[in-house]
Amino acid sequence: xxxxxVVLAGGxxxxxxxxxxxxxxxxLLPLATGKPLLQDAIDRLAPxxxxxxxxxxxxASLVKSIRALLSPIPRENIIAEPxxxxxAAALVWAARTIQLRDGKDATMISVHADWSIRDxxxxxxxxxxxxxxxxxxxxLVTVGVVPTRADQGFGYIQPSNPDKxxxxxxxxxxxxxxxxxAEKLVSDGYLWNSGIFIWTVGDFLAEVKQHARELNNAxxxxxxxxxxxxxxxxxxxxxxxxxxxxRSKNVTVLPGRFGWDDIGTWAALGRVRDKDExxxxxxxxxxxxxxxxxxxxxxxxxxxxxxxxxxxxxxxxGLTLVTTRERAADLKRLVESLPPREKGRA
Numbered sequence: 360x361x362x363x364x365v366v367l368a369g370g371x372x373x374x375x376x377x378x379x380x381x382x383x384x385x386x387l388l389p390l391a392t393g394k395p396l397l398q399d400a401i402d403r404l405a406p407x408x409x410x411x412x413x414x415x416x417x418x419a420s421l422v423k424s425i426r427a428l429l430s431p432i433p434r435e436n437i438i439a440e441p442x443x444x445x446x447a448a449a450l451v452w453a454a455r456t457i458q459l460r461d462g463k464d465a466t467m468i469s470v471h472a473d474w475s476i477r478d479x480x481x482x483x484x485x486x487x488x489x490x491x492x493x494x495x496x497x498x499l500v501t502v503g504v505v506p507t508r509a510d511q512g513f514g515y516i517q518p519s520n521p522d523k524x525x526x527x528x529x530x531x532x533x534x535x536x537x538x539x540x541a542e543k544l545v546s547d548g549y550l551w552n553s554g555i556f557i558w559t560v561g562d563f564l565a566e567v568k569q570h571a572r573e574l575n576n577a578x579x580x581x582x583x584x585x586x587x588x589x590x591x592x593x594x595x596x597x598x599x600x601x602x603x604x605x606r607s608k609n610v611t612v613l614p615g616r617f618g619w620d621d622i623g624t625w626a627a628l629g630r631v632r633d634k635d636e637x638x639x640x641x642x643x644x645x646x647x648x649x650x651x652x653x654x655x656x657x658x659x660x661x662x663x664x665x666x667x668x669x670x671x672x673x674x675x676x677g678l679t680l681v682t683t684r685e686r687a688a689d690l691k692r693l694v695e696s697l698p699p700r701e702k703g704r705a
Contacts, residue, residue: 361465362490363560364408365453368397368417368425368472369440374624374690377678378656386417387424390622391475391631400472401429403479407487408468414456415472416440416449441587445596446554447574447603451567452589454560459582463561466490471554475631477618485615489557492525498611499566499604500526500557503550504619509541512623512688514552514600518612521548526613532605550612552600553619566609571602625671626684629654643674654684 368386375385386397394402397415404413410431417425419439426437438456440449450469457465468486476482489500503516514534518527532552536544568578577592604610620631629652632640639647643657649666657674664672671687673680682690 360494361412361461362408363412363414363457363461363465363467364404365450365457365467365469366397366400366404366413366415366472367446367449367469368400368415368421369443369449370418370473373694374688376690376694377680378658378673378675381420383424384418384421385622386472387421387428390628395428396474396622397425397472398428399476400470400474401432403476403482404468404470407483411436412461414438414453416453418443438586441590443596444590444593445598447567447571447597447599447601448577448590448593450556450599451564451571451574451577452586454563454567455582455589458560458564463559463564465560466493467556467558467560467563469554469556471621473622475618475620475622475627477631479617481617482615482619485613485617486555486557488525489555489613492611492613493558493562495525496611497559497562498528498609499563499607500611500613501529501604502553502555502557502615503612504553505614505616506545506549506551509538509545510551511535511538511541513621515541515544515549516552516612517544517547517549518614521614526611529604529610529612532600550614551619553615555615556599562609563603566603566607570606571597573597573602624687624690625654625656625673625680625682626687628656629684652684654687 371381371384378388379385387395389395392399411433413432415437422437422439426434454467457467485502493500516532517530519530520527577589580589580592629640634640638652639650641655644661645655646663650664651668654671655662660674662672669684671682671684
């Protein structure tokens with residue numbers, strides 16, 4: 360049995376301004392631990408997937424940095440996407456690459472580079488259970504994380520039979536809901552749509568061919584074509600959820616409880632890093648008095664805070680960001696409003 364991992368590591372991570380830049384986006388930053396998020400993801404998979412069987416898909420501008428960071432990964436396994444074309448295109452290109460190297464029966468485990476996982480061992484156990492299910496049922500397996508809160512930032516999955524061993528057929532996918540609906544979905548036993556996928560490349564490519572009409576032009580590109588020709592044949596970016604999983608009747612969801620969180624905003628550090636007795640999370644030199652539930656990150660100088668709650672404070676390279684934890688998800692609007700001098704540093 361041959362097992363591969365595919366790590367999606369594209370994007371610029373603008374919500375982590377001023378620390379993130381196009382040359383050093385969030386997946387290359389030490390946000391969840393003392394190591395870059397991408398390094399965490401690779402280390403987490405290493406006990407079950409050999410580096411030679413690990414593919415990383417990323418922006419062309421990041422290939423050099425990632426090669427330097429992840430020297431055990433073969434150079435040819437760090438693949439530049441010529442342009443952003445969505446997760447469907449990225450995963451199809453990865454599946455075709457694996458099929459050419461190792462055949463259609465190889466297993467493909469797909470994860471993103473910007474997650475926090477508290478229980479790595481349980482995470483790997485669920486992945487291997489998902490692999491067994493994918494091979495036995497020839498279905499597309501996704502891991503649905505058991506929610507710990509009603510979060511509006513995630514999509515949701517409804518299992519048709521939550522108690523079925525080995526996973527349950529998916530009844531429906533739900534896009535990101537409003538607050539009231541998120542609370543109802545959680546109470547009704549829906550799972551977070553984590554973006555963790557497990558399948559054999561042959562089964563996945565067959566489902567893509569059947570359902571993903573948006574990729575028809577790209578699928579007609581010869582197997583020996585390069586990435587530029589394949590990605591160039593795609594008109595508009597499309598997600599694998601919308602183009603394949605939501606249309607297929609052959610999707611299984613497996614529940615996961617391993618402390619998963621998407622590191623999407625500065626406020627997320629308040630969930631994934633260790634807190635003090637007042638709920639504050641600090642990185643770097645920070646002095647807080649009569650403060651509750653703040654997130655502070657400084658890599659240049661000290662921060663002193665007195666009598667304030669629920670703030671995000673980031674100090675980096677002469678820039679200081681101050682916002683609320685609630686507004687931290689909306690930094691793109693802030694960055695777009697900056698004067699040219701500051702915007703050029705973002």
